[in-house]
Structure formats: C-alpha cells, structure tokens
Amino acid sequence: MRKYQRLQMHRIPYTDLTEAQMSEALRPTASGPVSRSALSNVLAGRQLRIVTDGGPVLEYRFRNARELELAENGGRPIRAGYGALEDRSLVLVSHMIPGTQRGYKLIVDQHTGLATVFEVYFSGYAPQEIAAAREAGREPQFRNGRRNREAQRRIWFGYVDRGGPAPTARHTYTNRLEGKGIYWKQDDDIEILEFYLSIIYSNFIELTRFGGELTVCAPSDYIMVNDHQFIYSRIECEFSGIFTLQVIDLFDMTERGVRLGLNEKDELEYSMYTGRGEITGQIATFEVFGNNGETRGPRRVYRPLETFEVMTDEQVRDAVLNKAHAFGDGKGSGAQGMGGYKSELVTHFAGRKLTVRMDDGGPVIEYEFVDARKLRWRYEGDSHWREAWYEMYEPDDRLYFFAHLLDAEFPRSCAMVAFDMKNGLATLVKGTTGSPFRNNETTVKYYFGVLEMEGAPTPPTYLRHGWTDEMVGECVTWNYQPGNPGLTSMHFYATPSAYSWIIFQPDGSGGMQWSSPGWYAKLRDGVYLMSWIEEACNGTLGVICFNQRTMHDAGFGYHVGSRGLSLSVIGARARHAGRFEIRKYLGLKV
C-alpha cells in the first residue's frame, strides 16, 4: 500500500542526535536484527577466522543461530546477537558489537572461502569532516549538524582462513550492475524500485514508505562475487543516514538484505529481509570496453544540504531587485555552462506582436518584439509596457521557446513561453523566487493556453498542451559543452514528478548523482517541456524543450544566489541511454 508522506526525504528536518542519544538508540541492536523470513542456522556451532587485506582479523564462534562470539585482532571475545541469511553458498551475517555504535556485515562464500567485510558505524561523520578540513586548510562545516545518525562504512576484502594457503582471488568492486534497474518486493511488504546508474551511487523510489512520488539518491557500493551474485549497499546520506546492504542474485532474482539505522521518527530499524525482484531495464553504460570498475577509486558523497547557499529575505530581495541579469543584459547569454550547444537565435519575430492567453484565469501577456533581444510586454488590460531582454529558440519546426524576466518585485518571476505556430497552442512556465523552505529556491507553475499573432493559425477550442508521463523511465545523456569530456550528465526521468541526474566520472562511469522534483508537459509527439527545481540543492529552476527527433533541447535556467538573479540559456546535445519499464510499478497506464 502506498503511504504518502507530508514531507519528502529532502525536506524532513532529521534530528541532529548526540553521540549519547545514538548509543541509547542503538542499544537494542545488541540482540541482533529482526527478520520476517526464517534466519539461517548454517553457521551454528561453527568457527570462522576471517582475514582481511589491510583490515581486521575476525575470529568468530557461532554459539547457535542467534548468538556469536567475536574476537577482533586477537582481542578479548565479545558476545552479540546476530542474524544470517543464505543465498546458495553465500551467507550474509549481520551483528553489532554491544556497548558500541559499530558492528559488522559479513558476506562469506562457503564454496570459495572468500569474504567481504563491511564495518558499519555511527557518529563517524564529524571526525571525518574535521580531518578533511584540516587536510584542506579550512574550517570544518557542520551547517547541518554533526550527522551522528549517518551510518559510515569501511569495506575489506578477504577470506576465511582454513589453515591452508591463502587464496589469491578476492571479491572486487564492479560496474557489472551499472545501468540495471530492479523492482523489489521484500518479505516485510516493502516495495521499492532501485536503479544502479552509477558505480558509486544509486537511485531508489520508495513505493511503500514514501508513495513513489520522488526518486532519491544515495552513495553506494557495488561488489562482484561472481557473474550472478553481487553485493550492493547504500547509505541515505543527507537524509536519515540509514544503511542498507543486499546480496543480489540475478539467477533467481532474489535478494537477502539488512537495514540498519534510525528512520525519520528516530526509531531504530534493524532488520534482515529477503525479497523477490523483477528487472525493469538495462540501459547503456559509457566506460570503454575492458573497464570493469574494479579500481573505481574512492566513493565520494555529494552533500548539497551542506553546501547550499542559504540566503536571508533581505539578501534575496537585493539580488532580485538590484542584481538581476537576463541573457547578459542583451549582450547574449554566451555559450558557457549549460548553453554550449544552444541553437541559432530566432530573430525573425522582431517588429511583430504576440499575445499568449492562458486558460482558467491564468496570465494573458501581450508582447512586442522590439528587436532580436529586446521585447516589450504587458498584462492584457494594463496600459504600462515594460521592457525586458529575451532570447528565443526553435526546438522544433515552427515551435518557439523564449524567456524573459517579469516585474522587478520581490519575490521575482520569469516567464518562459513555448508557442506553436502550427496549431496556435502556447504554454507558459512561470518561475518565481522563494519557496516555503528557502528564500533562494524557486517554484514553478505551468499554464496551458493559446496564442494570438498575425498569421498564426486559429487555435483549437479544447485541445491544449498538457501533462504527460510518456517520458517516465527514459534515460538521456546531455552534453552541454564541446570538449573531451566536456560537461555531460545523464537525466533519468524517474516518475511523472521527479527526475535524477548522474554526473559521469572521467572514465565514463556513472559518478555522483542527485535528484529533484520534475514536471513534464507534451507539446507535440516527441517534443516535451520538462522542468525541474534543484530543491535543497541550489534552488535553480531549469526548463528544457526536448525534441526526441533532433535529440537536442532549448531551455532556460532561473537561479538566485549571492551573485544575483540570473536567467540564462540551456542548449545541449542528447543521446538515448535506454529506458526502464517502470510504469506499472508507479500506477501508470501501461
């Protein structure tokens, strides 16, 4: 059953718990995880000595199916509750060390004797940040608290010491899951869509816990056991900080997992689970052949909540009134940033008039295009003309898209207008500074309607541009700049109200990613008006008119920051990376 939340993950004010609060919250983990599925007793009565490369030596004695003894590096043994689940010859073990905020997740292959060890711990963010700040010669930043609730992990590869020569093989990092999407239904009735679009991050759509409106991203690890069994883990950094680890078996599409951390209500979740999956798709990957992601480098964490430049009312007011710039103030927006492949500027409307008339009491705006970059506009019925800089592009034949700033007031808005000279339809996207959460975010409103212009066709009475879910599941790379590799990202249009972007690493593998709400309107077959707001990230509104035939776009970015308010151009070249068939899981018509 879908459970919508009042606040999405990126809006939840997670409690900044102290170390003492974390210790108290984690105390019940001493007895091991809960599980709906029967836990395995395969290790009961056995002893394992796990040797890791550069990490700990762990000597286990499994007293029974739920209790173990562990000696770390020859130290004094401790007792702890544990849980284990089997997948063929693999055993997934999870336990914490009582009286501490740390524990181990083991993946042991009883057949090969290889083992991967995750040491998972809490209250570890602040020391890392302090060390990183010292290294970089800056002050540590705790703008969003000390994040004691955020799980941390260390990973070691190793083997079970059986007394003979140590095996030379190891489990390895991998890109062999990259590009894959899986729908999971867990034994605890949780349904989730996961997308492995990067080798250090992943997307997921919480169908049950959050209703499936948005996709969110988390730094992730992917480890290859063999060609069909993989270890996947993620930490919900910037959100609850919950740790998830799963053993994925692609032969029978099953998973064995563990979830550990505190949810948005600060309630402990420590459970093991099994699940059954369905592949939703496999999109393209962009590494050269032979690159298997085994030497992937460090897994970085993108922290937009930490780096977001929060501004006061007064600062935003000053920016939007005194530091507002559109398209280089008439000098042209240049080809930097996201506009490196902008199309030819449309100038032939200079000297002509246009009225866009939105339905249902929406704006009616009259235009006079003074020249190629300057227009005059006024609301219908208003005698006062205002001047504004604009840029106009033609993303499809006789379909035009232009933008300009609206009145110099606080909050301040812009208008982005798509008008179709083949059928008389128009859509106005209005971006406005400020949201209920941050002054320097933007909000967006779509209006559908018609246009009036000399020589334009009579518009239809009932037909309009409108909302669409046709793009759901599509993945498209966008190259914003010439050069090798240039500025390139991949868009994943995840739900009718969300999207995610993936930034490629220098070797072409997927790297860091983030997500935001998104909105999709259909202008013509294969031509869409897509917008997003980088909520809790940098607040920008981006709107692109995406032509799937030319695989090109024309668009605009609207942003307010300490350097002022800007309206700029977006123009990029696209490649189709693939599509996930996820409509049925989102409740959309298939």
Place this chain on the structure above:
Amino acid sequence: MSGMRARSTRREFFAKGGAILGAGVASAVGVSSAVAAGTRSGEEELMRLRRELDHAKEREAIRGVHLAFAAQIESRSYDALAELFDEGAMVNLSGVSATGKAGIRRLFAEQYREQTAAVLHCAYRPNARQSEDAVTIADDCTQATAILHVDVQLGVPLQDDCTAAQMARLQGQLADCRWESGRLEARYVKSAGEWKIASLIYPAG
C-alpha cells in the same frame, strides 16, 4: 645560473635514472685505464672520479625531486607539492605562474585544487625526445639546471557554476583534456643537503 662552472650530461633523465649511475661507473673504468697509461696523476684522476660519482648521485637526487613533482601532480597531492620548491622559487606552467614558496602553495591549493586556473597540468610522461634531456650540475653541487622533454596532459577546468559543473569538478572532471609535447625548463638549488626546485617553466604552447 650564469657563471656556474658545470658539467652537462644528456641522458634519458626521466625514466631511466639507473642508466645515469651506470654511465658514471662505466666512465670510472675508462679513467682507471687512463691512470694506468700515466696521462694524469693518480690523485687527479681519483678526484675527478669522485666528482663524477658525486654528480651521478646528485643527478639521481634531482631526478627524485622531479619524479616526486610529477607523481604529486598526477595524484593531485597539491599540499605536498610546495615542499619541493625553494623559498624564493618561481613556477610557470603553461602561463599559470606564482613566485615564492607561499605563492606556489597558494597556486596549487587554490588554482589547481579549486580548478580556477585557466589550464592545469594533470600528468607528465617522458616522450620520444627524452634522449635530448640535459642536466647540468655546478661543480660545487649546489645548483643545477635541467631541460626535460615531456608530454603533458593539459586539462581545461569547467568554468561554469551550475550544479552539474560543481559535481563534475568534485569528481575531477574537466571541460577538456588533451596531451601535448613540450619541455620543462628547471633550475634546482641545494639547500640544507636537499635539492629544491628554484624555478620550473613549461612554456605555453
């Protein structure tokens, strides 16, 4: 280095440092033959031989400084880089320049780490003109110059400040990345028993 009395060698300095020492030993054998022939006094020849061996050791030490510089550039260990330079050093890499150790530290910490420089040196490789490399060490072994032929990987940083560019920069992504052939013109000084870079110039192509 004006007025510096020096010995110059042309060697494949970058990648084959071992060969330098080998050449020194080989020349020692030749010297022994000359002594035997009675062309110089034995003491003179021994002094010359000692100088040659000293210079071979110095060349190896200078090579170590240069390899450290190249390795730290490639691994982006920018904090450690400044320690390779003398207090009054200057650096100019494809037009991105700084003077003084503190300035060089700032250059690498800010312009390189934050990718605000117009162009970055990302890696070096010895190239086909390596045999033309020349290292000249002053007789008193306190100063040296070197011409080192290299291929350099030039990176042009992403200049934009949009979210995608910020994220790409965090991952070390560049707007453009290409290799070009050129040469490093280096000057070294020995201070407190350690060779430091006194100037390092890679002329802009």
